[in-house]
Structure formats: structure tokens, C-alpha cells
Amino acid sequence: MMICSLDLGKFKSVACFYDCKTRKFSFEAILTRRSHIDKLLDDNEFDLLVMEACGPSGWISDVCQQREIKTLVCSTNDEAWMWNKTKRKTDRDDALKLAKMAAMGVLTPVHVPKPEIREQRAIIKYRKNLDGRITRIKNGIRSTFANRGIEIDTGARAWNTGRVHIDSFRKSIAECTCDDLWKGQLDLELTQLDALTAEMQAVEDRLELFAADNPLIQIVMTIPGVGRKTAELLVAIIDDPHRFKSARHLSSYLGLTPKQYQSGETDRNGKISKRGPKLARTMLLECAWASLRYNAWSKKTFERIHGGSKTRRKKAGIALARKIAVVAWAMMRDQQAWDQSKALQEAVTDPGTQELMEEATEPHEAKPKKKAKLLRAKPHPPGPVISDEPKQRSGRGSKPTRRRGSKRRSPLKT
Secondary structure: OEEEEEEOOOOEEEEEEEEOOOOOEEEEEEEOOHHHHHHHHHHOOOOEEEEEOOOOHHHHHHHHHHOOOOEEEEOOOOHHHOOOOOOOOOHHHHHHHHHHHHHHOOOOEOOOOOHHHHHHHHHHHHHHHHHHHHHHHHHHHHHHHHOOOOOOOOHHHHHOOOHHHHHOOOOOHHHOOOOOHHHHHHHHHHHHHHHHHHHHHHHHHHHHHHHHHOHHHHHHOOOOOOOHHHHHHHHHHHOOHHHOOOHHHHHHHHOOOEEEEEEOOEEEEEEEOOOOOHHHHHHHHHHHHHHOOOOHHHHHHHHHHHOOOHHHHHHHHHHHHHHHHHHHHHHHHHOOOOOHHHHHHHHHHOHHHHHHHHHHHOOOOOOOOOOOOOOOOOOOOOOOOOOOOOOOOOOOOOOOOOOOOOOOOOOOOO
């Protein structure tokens, strides 16, 4: 079996041809361009093409699928990929190790989405970038007015009805004097703000058209508290719901499962791994807090997890975000919309939620609260107050202490 492994770079890549029977290998350096990749595939014959998951791996995988070449895109986050204590690290060494691990079968394959799904992920990420740039410019404008003691409207009113008051201070940078250069800076900032706002509106219009044509997004939007932005992100991230074996597999992919350290009798669970897409976790957590106002199932689930403890509210929010992702995945897999009665019935069958429901419906007089009984150890009998035994001098301090290296001072002669 002949394996071709690619160590991809931004400008240059290294290909390693590894024969599994003879264990002989050879290298070839190419440029990371489509013409060089096509020439590499035309001039060489191999059974498997292996490469790491990175930016160019998407279009290279598409080229290999068109040529019907078996391709394996592996994740670099696995433990088998950690080479922290290597004495030498070169592109050839990386390509050779990649080929050897593929021959041993220790690489974890990565799902490569279709080109349209990759474009959708990219435009969603770009929208988040635009939102951050707009927020930074608005904060800079507010800081400019605050440093000069000029009051403007708070919140969103400053950019709607209060925009006229802000525009009254702007002036072209060429017309400013040394005393009012901040007005020219304000003019440049407002120009960038208007341009970015127009770009954001164009991106939102295109994503709204995409959401209207995608039935999976419409199914996920039926969950109370889940809007279009969260639904389209979940559909883009999950892509094919059948590629996940279980809810735990999805939770691990999103990085919402706790870390685990187990050795012998030690078994500890830490914080969440955060190994998945960061944007998905951010939007899921925001959706979880917002769904508490619109979704009765979310509220009951949240109350059941934190159990009335103030210190567990953030943990309950993360757990609720994971449950929303799992519910959305199940709805996409089964092609079913949200069923409020079924969700509440499942929540009521949970013993923890059942106790909360009973406490909320019954009056406090009918069911008094029982105090928990603490099992304390029996106190030891008191000892004698005054002992007739003579006091013994302890070993420590029985001899006169003396600092090392210092001579004993003798009394002064008079």
C-alpha cells in the first residue's frame, strides 16, 4: 500500500510517499497551488492521500474527490499528534510521521463539509467580525465625546435619534485646525461606521434568504428562544446530523464536555474542554440565557440543574446550552419540529423537576420543610483538669540554644 502524506503550508508544502511493505519513503517539495497539486496527482500513483486539517485541506479534498482518490483529513488535536519533546521538527519529518501514523491507523478522520457549507461558515464568522469592528468604533466615538465632556445619548438611541447630535460635531480632516483635530477623527470614524453598517445589512439580507430556503434552519427555529442566527450557526456546524453517533459525541465535538483525569483511585472532572468551535459555544450560551424568558422547558431544566444554589447558576447555563444543542441535533436528525408538551412531560418525569413542580404548586403550610439531620461524632470524655503527675521537660529547648557560628559572649570586666 502506497501512502502520500502532505504537510501543508501557506506557500510551500512537502509530500511524502511511503510504502507500507518495504517502509521506504521519498519526498517532494511543491507549492501550495492548484496547478502544483494537479501535477502531483497526475505524476504519482498511490492508494491513500493523508493531510492535516487546515485552510487548504478543503479545496484539496474537493480535488481528490473529483478524481475519486481516497482521502483522509486528520485532526491535529489528538494525543497522537503531540510531539512536544522532539529534538528536530522539519516539514519532511512531519510528512513522514503523518504517513507512518496513517499506516498504523491511529489517525482520527475529520469531516470535510461541502463547499457551500464552508462558505456559509465563513460568512457567519465574517458577520461576527463585522459586529466586533462596529462595536469597537462605537466605543471609540463614545470615548472621544466622554474625554471632552460632551454628553450624547446612551444605548442604541445614540446611533438612531441621537445621530444628528453626533453628526453636528464632525468636520473634514482637511478643514480642521490644531484645536479641533478630534472633529476630523470623528468624521473618519463615522465614515467607517456607515460603511461597515451597510456591509452588515448586506450580509444579514443574504443570510435571511439562505435561512428561508433551508428547511433545517426552519425546524431549529421552532425551539422557543432560538433565533435565526443561532439556528443557522447550528445547522452550519452540525452539517450532517447522522455523522454523530450520540449526544455525547456532539457535546464533545462542541467542547461542552468536562475534562477528565483518571489514574488508579483518582477520578477528577475539570472544566469544559473548549476544543470545538468557539463561536458555537458563545452563541449557544447567549441563547441559553435568553431562552429562560421564552421557553418553559429551559426554565425548568435550569432550575433543576442549579437546585437553588447561587454558585451553580453559571454551570447550569453551560449545561442548558449543551442541552439546546443536543435537542436541535435530534430535531435535525428526525426532521421533527419542537413539541412543547413532550418536552415538558420529559422534564416533569425527572425526579428533580418533579420536586420543584410540587413545591411550586402546593402551599408552604401543607408541606413543611424538613430539616436535614447531621450525624455528628460522639465527643471524647474530658481529661483531668489538674494532673498530679510531675511536669516533664520536653526534649526541645532543654538545652540552652546557641546560634551557630557565633561566639558566646562573656560578661564585661569592670
